[in-house]
Amino acid sequence: MATHVNVMKLRGTVDSIQDDILTLGMKIPQYRNQPNGPFYENIIPVNVADLPKTKLRGLVGKRVEMAGRIVNLPVPEGEPSMSTFKPFKKYFEVVDTPGDLNVAEVVGIAPSGVIYNEAKPNLRAFSNILMMAGDTFVWAVVFKAAARLVKLACPRGSLLKVGGRLNLREYESPTSGWRQVYEVVADPEQIQVLKKAEIVDDLADIRDMGAITIDEDDGETAPEGAI
Numbered sequence: 001m002a003t004h005v006n007v008m009k010l011r012g013t014v015d016s017i018q019d020d021i022l023t024l025g026m027k028i029p030q031y032r033n034q035p036n037g038p039f040y041e042n043i044i045p046v047n048v049a050d051l052p053k054t055k056l057r058g059l060v061g062k063r064v065e066m067a068g069r070i071v072n073l074p075v076p077e078g079e080p081s082m083s084t085f086k087p088f089k090k091y092f093e094v095v096d097t098p099g100d101l102n103v104a105e106v107v108g109i110a111p112s113g114v115i116y117n118e119a120k121p122n123l124r125a126f127s128n129i130l131m132m133a134g135d136t137f138v139w140a141v142v143f144k145a146a147a148r149l150v151k152l153a154c155p156r157g158s159l160l161k162v163g164g165r166l167n168l169r170e171y172e173s174p175t176s177g178w179r180q181v182y183e184v185v186a187d188p189e190q191i192q193v194l195k196k197a198e199i200v201d202d203l204a205d206i207r208d209m210g211a212i213t214i215d216e217d218d219g220e221t222a223p224e225g226a227i
Contacts, residue, residue: 002107002159002195003107004107004108004109004132004133005106005107005133005161006069006070006106006107006108006133006136006138007067007068007069007104007105008067008068008085008102008103008104008105008166009065009066009067009101009103009104010024010026010044010046010067010068010101010166011063011065011095011099011100011102012024012027012044012063012101012102013025013026013061013062013063013064013100014059014060014061014062014063014064015043015060016060017048017056017059017060020047020048020049021045021047021048022045022046022048022056022059023043023044023045023046024043024044024046024066025041025042025043026040026041026042026043026044026101027039027040027041027042027100028040028042028100028101028102028165035099040102040165042102042167042168043168044085044168045085045168046066046068046085046086046087047071047085047086048087050089051087051089051092055092059094062094063094063096063097064092064093064094064095065091065093065095065101066087066088066091066092066093067087067088067091067092068085068087068088069085069086069088069136070083070084070136070138070182071083071084071085071086071136072135072136072137080179081137082179083137083138083181083182084182085166102165102166103163103164103165104163104164104165104166104184105162105163105184105190106131106133106138106140106161106162106184107133107159107160107161107162107194108131108132108133108134108138108159108160109131109132109158109160110129110130110131110154110156110157110158110159111130111156112156113154113156113158114128114129114150114154115127115128116147116148116151117147124143124144124147125143125144125145125147126141126142126143126144127141127142127147127148127150127151128140128141129141129142129150129154129160129162131160131162138182138183138184139182139183140162140164140184140185140186141167141183141184141185141186142162142186142191143186146186146188146191150186150191150193153193154193154196155196155197156197157197158193158194158195158196158197159193159195160192160194161190161191161192161194162184162186162190162191163184163186163187163191164185164186164187164190165184165185165187166182166183166185167182167183167184167185168180168181168182169181169183
């Protein structure tokens with residue numbers, strides 16, 4: 001039996017709390033060997049509706065550490081999916097630990113495979129992966145050379161592990177306007193195909209029955225007026 005994973009650990013400064021949504025600010029170094037920057041600056045909305053109100057008082061401006069997971073929200077049939085990030089009740093606390101933290105890991109099935117997008121002017125190549133971790137759909141995105149590699153290595157239905165950082169991205173849908181999606185931005189060193197789906201050729205035994213032999217063009221000039 002495969003074990004699926006959907007977990008993120010965040011540490012940063014509380015920017016605001018309103019209507020059961022806590023916004024957490026984090027500055028994460030872009031490179032391991034440059035802890036003083038440049039940084040990824042993430043603002044992550046956190047759904048704290050299930051936490052005791054006493055835990056939330058006076059948190060604005062304070063540093064907190066939490067662990068949690070992405071949760072899909074109920075939507076009317078036919079509507080685009082929506083998700084939120086919910087912390088675990090037993091892992092949410094005020095800390096004085098220096099440095100911000102944003103680590104994420106998802107292990108799940110890629111039921112739709114990998115959607116690869118070629119590089120364009122001013123746009124890196126990237127792959128989008130919709131992963132099914134348990135009963136939750138989680139998006140992951142892979143950039144640059146790793147985007148093509150994961151496309152080649154991960155057929156539809158494969159079991160995949162993606163580690164990286166949690167990001168909230170806004171995009172404009174042609175049918176539903178501006179939307180938000182939580183996604184794991186993959187670290188290329190933390191991508192692993194745990195079980196590659198088998199691609200079955202169901203036509204192998206009958207392909208010859210449909211084979212048609214045609215005469216190839218011999219390269220001669222066509223008669224005048226011929227199409």
